[in-house]
Amino acid sequence: MIPDATLCASPEIMPEAAECPDENKRQCCKREYSRTERISMSLCSAREVLRMQKMSLVGLLLFLSFVLMAVFSEELAPFDPWMRFEPYLLPGSEHLLGTNDMGNDILSELIYSTRISLFVGFAAALMATLIGTIVGLLAGYYKGMTDEILMGITDIFLMIPQIPLIIVIASFLRPSFWIVALLMGALWWTSTARVVRSRTLQVREMGFVQASRALGFSDLHIIFTDVLPNTCHVIAPKFLLSIASAMIAEASISFLGLGDPTMKSWGTMINFAFTRGGFINGYWWWYLTPGLCITLFVLCVVLMGFAWEEQERTNQRLE
Amino acid sequence: MSLTAKRASRYIIALVIIFTLNFVIPRAMPGDPLTNLLGEDVILTDSSVIELRSEMGLDRPLFEQYLDYWHGILHLDLGYSFHRHSPVAEIIFARMKWTLLLAVPSLLTGGILGTILGALAGWRSANSCQKASTAFFLAIYCTPPYFLCLLALYLFSFKLDIFPLKGFYDTGSAADIALHLFLPVLVMTLFSLSRNYMIMRGSVLQEKSSLYAAFARAKGLYDAEILFRHVFKNALLPIITLLAMDFGFILSGALFVEIVFSMNGMGNLIYDALLSRDYPVLQGSFLIITLMVVSANLLADILYSRLDPRVRWH
Amino acid sequence: MNSRRPDDAPILQIEDLSVSFSTATGQVKAAENVCFKLYKGETLALVGETGCGKSVVASSIMQLLPNNAHIQGRAIYAGRDLLSLSEKEMSRIRGSEIAIVFQNPSLALNPIMRVSEQIAEMLQVRKGYPAAQSLELAGEMLHRLGLQGDDKMRMYPFQFSGGMNQRVMIAASMILSPRIIIADEPSKGLDGALAAEVMAEMARIKNQVGASLLLITHDLNLARNISDRMAVMYCGEIMEIGESEEIFSLPRHPYTAALLRCLPERGFQPIPGPSPSMIKPPAGCKFHPRCPNISEVCRRKPKMTRVEGRGTAPAGSESEIREVKCWRY
Ligand SMILES: Nc1ncnc2c1ncn2[C@@H]1O[C@H](COP(=O)(O)OP(=O)(O)OP(=O)(O)O)[C@@H](O)[C@H]1O
Ligand SMILES: [Mg+2]
DSSP states (O other): OSSSSOSSSTTTHHHHHSSOHHHHHHHHHOOOOHHHHHHHHHHHHHHHHHHHHHHHHHHHHHHHHHHHHHHHHHHHOSSSSOOOOSSTTOSSSSSOBOOOTOOOOOHHHHHHHHHHHHHHHHHHHHHHHHHHHHHHHHHHHHHHHHHHHHHHHHHHHHHSSSHHHHHHHHHHHHOOOHHHHHHHHHTTTHOOOOHHHHHHHHTTHHHHHHHHHHOOOOHHHHHHIEEEEEEEEHHHHHHHHHHHHHHHHHHHHHTTTTTTOOOOOHHHHHHHHTTTTTTTTOOOHHHHHHHHHHHHHHHHHHHHHHHHHHHHHHHHHHH | OOOOHHHHHHHHHOOOOHHHHHHHHHHSSSHHHHHHHHHHOOOOHHHHHHHHHHHTTTTSSOOOOHHHHHHHHHTTTEEEEEETTEHHHHHHHHHHHHHHHHHHHHHHHHHHHHHHHHHHHHHHOOOHHHHHHHHHHHHHHHSSHHHHHHHHHIIIIISSOOOSSSSSSSSOOOOHHHHHHHHHHHHHHHHHHHHHHHHHHHHHHHHTTTTHHHHHTTOOOOOOOHIIIIIIHHGGGHHHHHHHHHHHHHHHHHHHHHHHHTTTSSSHHHHHHHTOOOOHHHHHHHHHHHHHHHHHHHHHHHHHHHHHHHHHHH | OOOTTTTTOOOOOEEEEEEEEEEETTTEEEEEEEEEETTTEEEEEEOOOOTSSSSHHHHEEEEEEEEEEEEEEEEEEEEEGGGSSSSHHHHHHTTTTEEEEEOHHHHHOOTTSSSHHHHHIIIIIIOOOOHHHHHHHHHHHHHHHOOOOHHHHEEEEEEHHHHHHHHHHHHHHHHHSSSSSEEESSTTTOOHHHHHHHHHHHHHHHHHOOOOEEEESSSHHHHHHHHHHHHHHTTTTTEEEEEHHHHHOOOSHHHHHHHHSGGGGGGGOOOOOOOSSSSSSSSTTTTTTGGGTTOOGGGGGOOOOOOOOOSOOOOTGGGEEEESTTTTO
C-alpha cells in the first residue's frame, strides 16, 4: 500500500521503477555512470540524507514512545479499558478524554489499543517480509525459469485489490486480528520480494559468493550465509514500510467492523465511535484521537523507512 | 514468446487466478457452502434448501461447478442476491455509476495535480515552501482515507457548517449534487494527490541529478523549462506502472469515503452486504473491482509502451 | 593556424580559479589557482591525465557544478565575472555565448526526445524561432556533421552509437553560434578517420563564426594537431601553458615531459609512482613525489613563471608567452 516511492534523490530511486516489470524495459532504464558522475551524484544527495536523518530521529523518538505505550499499557492507563463508568461523559479531570457508549474510559482504551494495533502491524509486516525475502532470494539466486515464475506470481499479487479481498475473506470468518494480520502478511510481500530480488542479483555476482560456489557449498547454504546477510539492509526499511501499510489496512478493516470485538484497536475505536453515535454527536475526542494516533505512528515509521532506504542507496552508490 | 504475448498472458493469468480464488473462497471457508453462497440470514425451508442446492449445482462435482461458474461470469452473471432479491450484476451496475462519479474526477485531478506538484517539490526540494507542502502531503499520505473524511466532516460540516453531512443529494438539482459531492471529492482528490505527489517527487529528485538535466541547463534552458521539457516526462515514465498499481488502493479508499459520507455507491453496497453477510454481493463487487484494477494496469502498460520510445522501438 | 593577433584582448580570462568539493571523506581539491586566458578565435587545449580536474574547470566556467562545490576566483567574460552571475543571467549565456560539449554524449542527451528536437529546442527557447524552422536548421547542422537523412532526424539517442551522439552534442553546441565552445573529449567514441573529420568540421564552423575553442582531451596528438596553445594540468593545477608546437618540441615542466614520454611514438613509458590523492595532495609542487629531478626546494609551492619561448610571433607579444610552474625556472 505504501508504494515504493521515495522521498529522496538517488540514481536508482525506487528499485522498482528503475527495475521495470519486464526485462526489456529494465535494460532501457539501466544506465552506466562514470566514476566521477557516480561520486558527484552521491555527494549531491549526502546533504539530503543528513537532513533526512534528523527527520528520522524525530520519527524514531515517536516510534519508541508508542512502543513504550504498548508495552507499559497497564502502568500508563488510568483505568482498565473494560471498566464501566457513566457512558458518554465529556472530557473532564476524572476522564481526560471522557467515556464511550459503554462507559469505558477513552484514554485508557486509546493506550491499550496501541498494543493490538502495533501487534497487528508488526505481525503482518513480519510475515510479509519473511515471504518477500524468501521469494526474492530464490528468484534472484536461481534466475532463469524460477525467476520468471516467481516474478510472474509477484506481478499477479500486485494486481489483486488487497483490501477488497481481505474484506471478502474476513467476512466469511469470525472476526479476529490474527486472521487480519495473516491475510495482510500473505498479500503485502510483493515489494519486498522485488527489492530483495534485485539486491540478490547483484550479490550473487560478487566475489565471495562466486568463491563459495566454487568451493562447492550447497545453494541453500550460500543463500542463507552469504547472500541473506548482504540483503538485510534493503529488507529492514521495507519492513518498516510494511508496518505502515499494515497499520493503515488494519485500521480500515477494523473500521468496517471486521476487527475482533473482544479486543480494542485504534480502528475498532473509530468504528464504534462512528457507529454508536460518537461521530453524529460530535464527540471528537472519541474518534479523532485514535485516528491521530494512527497517522502519527504511520508517519514516524514511514519517515524512518524512507530515511533508511535513502541511506542504503547512498551507501550502495559509494560501493 | 513475443513481449506483447507475454504481457497479455500475464494479465489473463492474473484474471483467471483471481476469479478462481473467488470460486474457491465460499467453498473452502468454514460453514455450509450453501450459506456461504447465498448469504446468512436467508430464511429457507428444508425443501427449498435441497432445491437450491441442486439449482446452485452444489451436489455436482467441483469441476462441473467450476465450469458453470465461468459460464456465468462470461455471461455477466454474478449470481443472485437473496437479500436484495435481484441479480448481483444489476445491483452493482446500478451503484457503480455513483462510485465512478466520485472516483473519476478525483482520480484525474489527483493524478494531474499530484504529478505536477510532486515534480515541483522534487525539483525545488531545498525551497521551504516546497518542504512545507511535502510535509503536508506526507501527513495525508500516512492517514487512512476514511479518517481523512472524518476530519474533513468535523471541520467543514460540524465546526464551519458549510457542507451537508451526507448523501449524494437532497433535492437532486445539479447544484445540490455538486454541494454534496464537494467534500468527498475533495478528500478523494487529496488522497490520490498525496500518493501521486510522493511517488513523483521521489522520481524527480532522482532524475534531476542526471546528466541530461545538466545538459539541458548547459543548453541555456532555465529552471522550470528544464523540469517540464526534459525531467518531467523522464520521471513520469518509470512510475506510470507504479501509479496504476496504486489505483486499486485508491479505489478502495473511495469505498471508505462513501461509507463515511453515506453515499449510495459501491462502498456502501459492500458495507451493507458485509453487515448482512450478503456474500454474493460481496464477491461480485470484488470481481468487478478486480476487473477495474486489472484494466487500469493494462491501460498503464499500453500507455507506457506508447510513450516510451525505448520500448516502442524494441 | 595562429589566427589570433597578438594585441587581441582575451575573450575569457580565468583568474585564480579554485574548486573544492565537500565530501564524506574530506575536501576534494579538484582545481587550484587555475589561471589562463582564451583569445578570440584560438583553440586552447587543456590536457592532463584522468581525474586531474579538467571537466571541473569546464563546468565551473558554465556554473554547472553541483551544490557541494565551493568555487573561488573569477572567470571574466565580456567584462563580467561568470562565477558571480545569477542563474537567470547565466542561462542567457549558456548555449548562446558559451556552449559545452559534455564528456558522455549518450547519457547527456535526453533519452526520450528525438535528437533533432533536442537541438531545435535551443533555437526555439533562446531565439524564439518557430518549430519547423528550428528543426530545419537543426537538420542542416546535423548534416554538416555527417548525420544526414530524415530517418536520422527522427531517431532517439538510444538508436545512435556513442559517436553519433557525440556529433549530436557538437551540433547542439554550435547551433546558436556561441563565441566560446568548450569541448570535453569531443573525439571520444569516434574512430580515427571520423574523429579527424568531425574535428575538421568543428574547426570549420568555429572559424566561420570566429568562436574560440577550449578543447579538453587526453589525446595529446589531437591537441597538437588542432590547438594553437596548450595547458597541461596535473592534480588540479596548470603546470605549463604555451604554444602547442613548442610544448611538444620542448617540454619545460618535468610532468609535461613525462606525459609526452607516455606517447607510443615516444617510448610508451608510464609515469612512475601513483596518482596523487586529490583530498590530501602532496605539499609544495604536487608533482614532486613522482618527479625525476626533485630537489629540496620542491617541497615549497612553486609559482607560475614566464619563460622564454622561441615562438614565431614577434618578441614581447602575448602569444609567445610560455609559463611553467616549476622551481627550475
Ligand atoms: N561533484 C563532485 N564531488 C566530489 N568530487 C568531484 C565531483 N566532481 C568531480 N570530482 C572530483 O574532482 C576530480 C576531477 O574530476 P574531473 O571530472 O574534472 O576529472 P577529468 O580531468 O575531467 O577526468 P577525465 O579525463 O576522466 O574526464 C576528480 O578527482 C573527481 O573525483
Ligand atoms: Mg572529464
